[in-house]
Amino acid sequence: MITAEQKPMQEIIQYIAPYSKILLVGCNECVTVCAAGGRKEVGLLASALHLNHLKQGKTIDIKEITLERQCDPEYVEELAPYIDGVDAVVSMACGCGVQTVAGRYKKSPVFPAVNTRFMGASLGQGVWAERCKGCGDCVLGITGGICPVARCSKHLFNGPCGGTSNGQCEIGPETDCAWRLIWERLKELGMEDRYEDLMNAKDWRPGGAAGPGKIIREDLA
Amino acid sequence: MNTQSRLEKILASGELAVTSECGPPRGARPEKVKEKSALLKDHVDGINVTDNQTAMVRMSSFAAAVIIKQMGLDPIMQMVARDRNRLAMQSDIIGAYAFGINTMLCLSGDHAKFGDHPMAKGVFDIDSVQMINMVRRMRDDETFQGGAKIDGAPKMFIGAAANPFADPFELRVMRLAKKIKAGVDFIQTQCIFNLDKFEEWMKGVTDRGLDKKVHILAGITPMKSVGMARYMKNKVPGMDIPDTVIKRLEGVSKQQQPEEGIKMAVESIERIKQIKGVHGFHIMAIEWEEKVPQIVEQAGLYPRPKV
Amino acid sequence: METFEPEIVAFCCHYCAYTAADMAGSKRISYPSNVKIIRVPCTGKVDAIHLMKALEIGADGVYVAGCLAGDCHFKNGNVRAEARVNRVKKMLTELGWEPERVAMVKLSAGMGEQFAETARKFTETIRKLGPGPGKRTGIDDRAAS
Numbered sequence A: 001m002i003t004a005e006q007k008p009m010q011e012i013i014q015y016i017a018p019y020s021k022i023l024l025v026g027c028n029e030c031v032t033v034c035a036a037g038g039r040k041e042v043g044l045l046a047s048a049l050h051l052n053h054l055k056q057g058k059t060i061d062i063k064e065i066t067l068e069r070q071c072d073p074e075y076v077e078e079l080a081p082y083i084d085g086v087d088a089v090v091s092m093a094c095g096c097g098v099q100t101v102a103g104r105y106k107k108s109p110v111f112p113a114v115n116t117r118f119m120g121a122s123l124g125q126g127v128w129a130e131r132c133k134g135c136g137d138c139v140l141g142i143t144g145g146i147c148p149v150a151r152c153s154k155h156l157f158n159g160p161c162g163g164t165s166n167g168q169c170e171i172g173p174e175t176d177c178a179w180r181l182i183w184e185r186l187k188e189l190g191m192e193d194r195y196e197d198l199m200n201a202k203d204w205r206p207g208g209a210a211g212p213g214k215i216i217r218e219d220l221a
Numbered sequence B: 001m002n003t004q005s006r007l008e009k010i011l012a013s014g015e016l017a018v019t020s021e022c023g024p025p026r027g028a029r030p031e032k033v034k035e036k037s038a039l040l041k042d043h044v045d046g047i048n049v050t051d052n053q054t055a056m057v058r059m060s061s062f063a064a065a066v067i068i069k070q071m072g073l074d075p076i077m078q079m080v081a082r083d084r085n086r087l088a089m090q091s092d093i094i095g096a097y098a099f100g101i102n103t104m105l106c107l108s109g110d111h112a113k114f115g116d117h118p119m120a121k122g123v124f125d126i127d128s129v130q131m132i133n134m135v136r137r138m139r140d141d142e143t144f145q146g147g148a149k150i151d152g153a154p155k156m157f158i159g160a161a162a163n164p165f166a167d168p169f170e171l172r173v174m175r176l177a178k179k180i181k182a183g184v185d186f187i188q189t190q191c192i193f194n195l196d197k198f199e200e201w202m203k204g205v206t207d208r209g210l211d212k213k214v215h216i217l218a219g220i221t222p223m224k225s226v227g228m229a230r231y232m233k234n235k236v237p238g239m240d241i242p243d244t245v246i247k248r249l250e251g252v253s254k255q256q257q258p259e260e261g262i263k264m265a266v267e268s269i270e271r272i273k274q275i276k277g278v279h280g281f282h283i284m285a286i287e288w289e290e291k292v293p294q295i296v297e298q299a300g301l302y303p304r305p306k307v
Numbered sequence C: 001m002e003t004f005e006p007e008i009v010a011f012c013c014h015y016c017a018y019t020a021a022d023m024a025g026s027k028r029i030s031y032p033s034n035v036k037i038i039r040v041p042c043t044g045k046v047d048a049i050h051l052m053k054a055l056e057i058g059a060d061g062v063y064v065a066g067c068l069a070g071d072c073h074f075k076n077g078n079v080r081a082e083a084r085v086n087r088v089k090k091m092l093t094e095l096g097w098e099p100e101r102v103a104m105v106k107l108s109a110g111m112g113e114q115f116a117e118t119a120r121k122f123t124e125t126i127r128k129l130g131p132g133p134g135k136r137t138g139i140d141d142r143a144a145s
């Protein structure tokens, strides 16, 4: 999933300072799962913004709505009936959602209320960790199911570097060395000899080096 | 012989090679490079020029290597994967070679987190193994990494680092094998303090016959003080400093610690000389370059052979 | 300002604090009538939004009263409630409101006296802080809407 975290309150407050009618839009997908921008968080942020305005002795009109998927024009269309009645939109979706809304409603300023962080997986209640960088040419099949791009701090394809100690990455003890994990997994799978295969310099084009990525499926388009 | 590298010539002659290093200054002070290199000039066969070592901005290794070259000495230009993509690497390699720099060292580089620009984005377009392969192909196949022919290919003698002490230990020989496969000519190891472990690693290396395919220069660092030893043990990633080293330094007075450190370095060299497959020494006297000649002399590695 | 009587909402766990409040009542241990008790099956059910909304629509202070550490009937509802209270404290601080307006307390069913004491102390704290966010302008219209 795409993970996100709410922006500092003061940043959001500054964005909306000039406006008195706000459409606050959450998303039911990833940001709901990582508790950054789902229905609950929309309610909480709305409440916080009210408390802020009460502090200033002002009021603010906030329309709360949480879409099924904010990165999908079909659902973003659901905002149409409200958009003319507000001065600005605050989106709690990931950057993809924010841009879909901004692209559809060109006359309304759209502000992000979350910082989109990474593509990750849940490690347990309230903990998420980066797992994929969308390199466009997945090598998990030869690295024992552990991503060297997202999980090695130096994106090494022929690791580990000399900095690993006690199985942890040189950047610090909170991070497992991806190449230690790869090696252990290869051993478990009885594929140790694979380790000495040289992994060639990567073609970064599918992962973004060729410019913004785009997928066109003729059979669906 | 593949190159004009003095280091290659020494190693080919079967003599033990000696290299040392010079960290470029943090400012436009060419005289600092000259001072440091002058201290080393008669006692080593090559001077490593570090590349933004520990992720701190310094004079570029390319520029400092040119200064050293112009002194008539032999720089070993280090290059880290952290700061350049493959275009920048190749253009710098050609540029350096155009100045007569014919020996280089391919490294991943410390993570930017440790340096003075922790907010920087690391490049890591290719890794150190892929860099070795790229430089070898530039030399032997006269082609760029992208496939085009080079008009005037740089003939670099290619080095890399190896850390026999990082874990998983069992991978350390395999990773060396991988670098050899990629085309590395010589290896400078991480500073050796745990000699037993180093011997164990070298045994793994010779058992596979890898010592026939690559020249291994053992890394030696003299300890200036017990404080330095403790710092390296606790703070520097990938270091293996046995307690015996710390105890021995603790056993002498503060004034005697530097001398004891040098003695220990010389003893290490003597012992490592006996290990099969070691072809030389890389002496890293961190901010203590003036002591390198003394170590080289006391270890019986002086005078350096003429090639 | 002299006549300010704080309105306080206390979310009380059915298994402990609520029973403690009951006991306080039956033993005739008095506690301020400012405190309005909302019984919850477990403080783990109390969400940050409940605390925020209470403040928004007029409460001057809110606290959550759950079981003693390790005694939660549902394992760790009290721990989660405390984490949420802390989160709301942080939000209030960011917004320029006093974090003391929300609190977490832990009681057992038998602690009637302590329940009353907590209610008194919290009421005094809030009295000193003065009216809460919802007591400011415009709130009545909005709360009614």
Ligand code: SF4
Binding pocket: A131, A132, A133, A134, A135, A136, A137, A138, A139, A140, A147, A148, A149, A150
């Ligand atoms: S190899 Fe590429 S696609 Fe596969 S998990 Fe890693 S970044 Fe994602």
Ligand code: SF4
Binding pocket: A151, A152, A153, A154, A155, A156, A159, A160, A161, A162, A163, A164, A165, A168, A169, A170, A171, A176, A177, A178, A179, A180
């Ligand atoms: S320690 Fe491991 S994960 Fe960290 S940069 Fe080195 S190889 Fe990658």
